[in-house]
Amino acid sequence: MSDNLQEDQQQAVLCDMCTEEDRKPARKTCMKCEISMCVHHLQAHVTTPVLLQTHPLTEPMASGAAGTTKCPQHGKLLEYYCLDDLTCVCVSCAIEDQHRLHNMKTFSTAHKELMEKLNAEQQALAKDENVSLEKWENGEREKLGSSSVRLIEAVSKLRDIALTSVQTSVSARMVSIKTSKSSMQVAQNEKDTFRFLQMFSQVHQDFEKAKAVDLRKGLEPGSDRDKLVQELRQGGEEMVAQAVQLWGSLLILVDPENHQEVFTTSSDLTFDPQSLGIGMSLSKDHRKVFYNSWLGQLSAHTLRIRSVHSTSNFQRWMVSLSEDCDWTIGLCDKESAENLKDGHVYGLRCQGNQLSSLTTDYYDFTDASRNLEDSSFGLQKVEIPKTEKKRRVSSQLIKCPGESGGDITPRPQKVEVFRNIAASSLSFFSRTGQHQRTEILTMKMSFDSSDFFAFVNLEKEQAQKSSNQPPGPQQQWMCSCGKVYIETGSGYSYGGCYYSKSPQAICSCGRVIGGRVIGDPCITEVVCELL
CATH class of the missing domain: 2.60.120.920 (SPRY domain)
Known part of the structure; x- marks a missing residue:
């Protein structure tokens, strides 16, 4: 609210003691007398010691608004401010009722203390707004931007590898079609019967080879394709991991209450x-x-x-x-x-x-x-x-x-x-x-x-x-050497290797995997784990 608007509102409150013909603007309102007074009629309140001490003055209030200065429970003048409940109270509230053990202040003291608190909080908020918010925004943008760049780079790399390899393979196969077309054109232009029949065998081979070309089958089988497939799988797993990380970061940013990244529990x-x-x-x-x-x-x-x-x-x-x-x-x-x-x-x-x-x-x-x-x-x-x-x-x-x-x-x-x-x-x-x-x-x-x-x-x-x-979850068998084998139904697995349930399934330490002997402390299942 601007100062001009406050002045306009104050000027709208007139003195209750002036005559109707010549009512002057009120300077103060007496909360105890519940009247507003101009400068002239205010003199008695500010010059008489008893009135000055027992009649609290406030800024001019409109007629009828002064009634809010009385305690609704006791009907007495509101003279104190409870800092615990943040409300105005009368002397009965402060001494006898629910506020008697609270932090009570006079209006002037409470006004001074709360104003100092507001000023300090305003400075803190301004500092947080100018520094912390900007720092947080930059950090989030940098984190999400870095994840996005890595994801785009991973996708582009996989795309380029696949397209380049397939294009090279397709180009090689397209040579067969071009060769067949060339052979067929030469044969069609040959007028000599004997020479036509001599070259027809080669033309037929080129034609059959061209017919076998199917561009929808991807790369031709062989070590090159197997190597590329392995590279694409590995790169794809990394790409999916980066996509999951970016996806999770966005969820945490929007809804941190219900989405938090799974961090490994502290090792201590x-x-x-x-x-x-x-x-x-x-x-x-x-x-x-x-x-x-x-x-x-x-x-x-x-x-x-x-x-x-x-x-x-x-x-x-x-x-x-x-x-x-x-x-x-x-x-x-x-x-x-x-x-x-x-x-x-x-x-x-x-x-x-x-x-x-x-x-x-x-x-x-x-x-x-x-x-x-x-x-x-x-x-x-x-x-x-x-x-x-x-x-x-x-x-x-x-x-x-x-x-x-x-x-x-x-x-x-x-x-x-x-x-x-x-x-x-x-x-x-x-x-x-x-x-x-x-x-x-x-x-x-x-x-x-x-x-x-x-x-x-x-x-x-x-x-x-x-x-x-x-x-329940998969059963596990821990060997005496410390290795943990996962039971899969018909056997056990460890480190990507599979062992069938038989006496020939031997751990590297020489023990039979999954040997079920009563009293064997190595026959175990995981019932609880710190993640």
Whole structure:
């Protein structure tokens, strides 16, 4: 609003104490008297000490607007400003009601402090607008531009290689057609019967060779074609990877809440080998958990995820979980690791195809069994109820976002967990692609979680699984030498090589691949992996 417009509005407010014939513009409005006064009639308010202290003055307000200076609850004059609730209050609000413990200021003091705050914020916003926004825009343009250039270069390179090679091959085959046309023309011009018959055999060969030319078959078979096909496949894979990267960058730019690139979990996050259960083993990097069904029954076992460096206010990890196991993933304290049903725990639980949240809270428990008896005075036994705080873990089924019909959230195979220590929040996301993620749940933690650690609780009850359940991920067999073979149904594969299920399938260390001997610790499947 311009200064001229403000002056026009102020001039429109006239003095309430002047006569109707000669009303002058008001200079101030008394909030207590609820009248506007010109310079002449204002003298009493500014020269009388009592009025000056008890009658707050403000800029001229139109007739009727002064009524807004009274507290709607107590009907008293608004004299203070609550900085906590950002509202004007009367003396009763400030002393007796909901604002009595708040940060209260007089109007003049609040005006000064808030004006200083606005000036500081304005400078910060101007700095962010001129520097941060420009820097962000340049960074995004450079990143997307670089990805686009690399993609265009890759596409152009593949196109040029294919077209040049095919053109060279086509040109070579076109020679046959030209040769045949030339031979036929010479034969047609030959008038001597004997010489025509002598050359007809060669003309026929050239004609048949020209007829065999089919430009739609691409390159002719041979080592040159095989080499080019291999080069195109390799270049095509790189091109697809660059296209996926550009596609993902655009999705993240437009919708960063639901699209985030899958970054590998920090290498300092590993499973604690001391928390392994019977039948479990770890990979060499302690990021993959194997389970051997021959050595024990996997039933409600908690694995701790430990971190070497945990000074950041943010912690993130992503876990791939077997479809053959029920699991719980989240945070808990040391005392709750063995019993998640009675402890400090916040997490996401998956049982069958149902997801639910786990949170910890306290409730009042009254124990009426405590007795007091004083026989010396002949008093009867009196029951004194005792109330104390009890801890409990609450579970709530998670529904599909935006649906009230009751459909449950689908079971995720990859779960990303984000912990904000400063905000005391824990978020869970389902990873469904390279860049796409869907938020499952965000919960607030009401306790000090500085001593909490990340965990994965696994439970595998084979007898309880339905036969209609979709098949789980590929089984894996880890040899004693450390190599992990993937079971494909009729055999095993490792490093692009295939081994059939037979005693002749030997690992490089000399062990029979997939040998199923009871008690063999190498017969394993992956049940959990840090990504």
